[in-house]
Amino acid sequence: MNLGAALATAGKRVILVDADIGLRNLDLVLGLEKRIVVDLVEVAEGRCQLRQALIRDKRFPALSLLPASQTRDKDAVTQEQFAAIVDQAAEAADYVLVDSPAGIEGGFRNAIAGATEAIVVTTPEVSAIRDADRVVGKLSDRALPIRLIVNRLRPEMVHTGDMLSVEDVCEVLGVELLGVIPDDEEIIDTTNRGEPLVLDDSKRLAAIFHKIVRRLEGEIVPFTRFGNGYRHGLLGRLFAGLTTG
Amino acid sequence: MHALTHTATATEPAVTRGETTKLGRAIVVTSGKGGVGKTTTTANLGTALAQRGARVALVDADIGLRNLDILLGLENRVQYHVLDVLDENASLDDALVADKHSDGLYLLAAAQSREKEEVDTEKMRALVASLRERFDYVIIDSPAGIEKGFKNAVAGAQEAIVVCTPEVSAVRDVDRVVGLLGNRFRPQLVINRVRPQLVKKGTMLSVEDVDAFLRLPLLGVIADEPQIIVTTNRGEPLALSRDGQTANAYHAIAARIAGEDVPAPRVEMPKPTLFERLFRGGRA
Numbered sequence: 447m448n449l450g451a452a453l454a455t456a457g458k459r460v461i462l463v464d465a466d467i468g469l470r471n472l473d474l475v476l477g478l479e480k481r482i483v484v485d486l487v488e489v490a491e492g493r494c495q496l497r498q499a500l501i502r503d504k505r506f507p508a509l510s511l512l513p514a515s516q517t518r519d520k521d522a523v524t525q526e527q528f529a530a531i532v533d534q535a536a537e538a539a540d541y542v543l544v545d546s547p548a549g550i551e552g553g554f555r556n557a558i559a560g561a562t563e564a565i566v567v568t569t570p571e572v573s574a575i576r577d578a579d580r581v582v583g584k585l586s587d588r589a590l591p592i593r594l595i596v597n598r599l600r601p602e603m604v605h606t607g608d609m610l611s612v613e614d615v616c617e618v619l620g621v622e623l624l625g626v627i628p629d630d631e632e633i634i635d636t637t638n639r640g641e642p643l644v645l646d647d648s649k650r651l652a653a654i655f656h657k658i659v660r661r662l663e664g665e666i667v668p669f670t671r672f673g674n675g676y677r678h679g680l681l682g683r684l685f686a687g688l689t690t691g
Numbered sequence: 692m693h694a695l696t697h698t699a700t701a702t703e704p705a706v707t708r709g710e711t712t713k714l715g716r717a718i719v720v721t722s723g724k725g726g727v728g729k730t731t732t733t734a735n736l737g738t739a740l741a742q743r744g745a746r747v748a749l750v751d752a753d754i755g756l757r758n759l760d761i762l763l764g765l766e767n768r769v770q771y772h773v774l775d776v777l778d779e780n781a782s783l784d785d786a787l788v789a790d791k792h793s794d795g796l797y798l799l800a801a802a803q804s805r806e807k808e809e810v811d812t813e814k815m816r817a818l819v820a821s822l823r824e825r826f827d828y829v830i831i832d833s834p835a836g837i838e839k840g841f842k843n844a845v846a847g848a849q850e851a852i853v854v855c856t857p858e859v860s861a862v863r864d865v866d867r868v869v870g871l872l873g874n875r876f877r878p879q880l881v882i883n884r885v886r887p888q889l890v891k892k893g894t895m896l897s898v899e900d901v902d903a904f905l906r907l908p909l910l911g912v913i914a915d916e917p918q919i920i921v922t923t924n925r926g927e928p929l930a931l932s933r934d935g936q937t938a939n940a941y942h943a944i945a946a947r948i949a950g951e952d953v954p955a956p957r958v959e960m961p962k963p964t965l966f967e968r969l970f971r972g973g974r975a
Contacts, residue, residue: 471860474863549836550807638895
């Protein structure tokens with residue numbers, strides 16, 4: 447959601463596809479849930495056109511959402527139908543971001559069916575990394591280029607040795623790093639309110655998503671160093687300029 | 692086949708239960724959304740129940756993405772898994788791994804290199820039924836989602852625990868899962884990863900908000916604390932100790948499951964800071 451919004455802010459035409467049929471959420475975190483009329487399953491079944499199902503985000507004219515169906519099963523759509531929808535979306539956009547469901551079942555296979563690249567998101571926890579490793583293996587079987595986002599990093603816990611570092615995670619997974627997102631209350635707050643945080647440049651994390659966009663565009667952008675001083679409190683914010691620049 | 696991996700004394704209690712007639716309770720732990728803490732809840736609840744003297748089998752139903760073995764620190768001791776038992780390549784006695792820390796606690800691990808679609812739902816139901824003959828509690832850790840893996844995990848259970856974080860997306864997924872479970876499982880709710888500071892600031896949904904939306908019996912509220920991540924990585928469930936709010940919250944959940952009358956779950960809200968006391972509340 448935030449990556450899509452950041453891409454749109456950078457002037458790219460973006461279509462977000464929610465592949466989590468039956469457990470959709472992308473509409474909710476974008477605040478678009480009340481505007482859904484038709485969904486992905488109806489497009490797959492040929493009951494409406496793709497452009498009829500796309501919901502344009504008024505805050506980002508270049509961003510649209512193809513919502514998942516909430517009342518259907520993952521097997522309501524075949525991999526071929528899914529790939530065809532993503533192909534069609536790719537003709538109308540610079541980026542098509544497909545939000546995969548959790549797990550490695552049919553819904554996951556659908557989500558990667560039409561993709562040409564993959565972003566794997568993990569947290570720096572042993573259990574999440576093992577899952578990510580399994581997913582990386584599955585994606586490699588399809589010869590998809592893979593890049594990694596390490597999410598929910600708590601720099602102060604890395605500092606005390608209670609959390610794996612980004613370097614540790616990259617070493618285990620052997621995948622190119624695309625971005626590091628610290629565990630920050632801004633994410634919880636903005637997703638609950640349905641407002642992508644890149645809308646507000648004063649947000650600490652906005653700069654991080656903008657950097658990820660530049661890396662996706664092929665630029666080499668140095669990674670933010672999260673010092674031990676990255677904190678959520680007043681003191682942390684005073685020093686934020688030093689640590690998140 | 693016997694005593695390949697365990698000594699006779701280690702396997703024996705798993706086979707014979709005190710009163711043979713009464714079947715144990717099979718409880719599935721599920722959520723819809725991934726990463727909300729199903730496996731952490733399963734490991735800690737199993738530990739807390741075992742510490743009360745109950746005989747507990749934990750079943751990892753997340754075939755292909757197993758994790759329960761890591762959280763219990765048993766990953767090196769797993770020799771056989773659920774599919775070995777279902778395919779009759781191993782007996783239950785051989786596949787059940789005795790926990791390192793808690794007497795009476797056993798793990799049946801998931802297969803890492805197999806697919807959920809390989810599991811036969813009826814066989815899974817039969818497996819849980821035979822575990823119920825040997826254990827007081829069979830706790831099944833469901834995979835995320837609502838696909839085949841979820842349906843298999845639910846197959847043999849009579850009760851459900853749904854785990855939710857105070858986020859609108861997780862709440863919506865739980866609402867959907869409760870609908871899919873139907874009327875059979877009497878789902879009870881665990882609200883996980885509550886950050887009292889954020890609730891106080893109004894940036895996070897409160898326990899009351901979640902409760903008002905889902906209207907489920909509340910089994911427990913777990914605060915988001917770094918210690919959970921530390922103990923998870925270390926393979927030692929937090930509920931091994933009785934120190935601290937979170938460990939005690941797990942023990943209270945176990946007591947509630949066991950039918951004890953325990954005071955309603957709550958999370959200690961942060962005390963007003965000096966600032967807030969000076970300005971009489973501020974934003975709070």
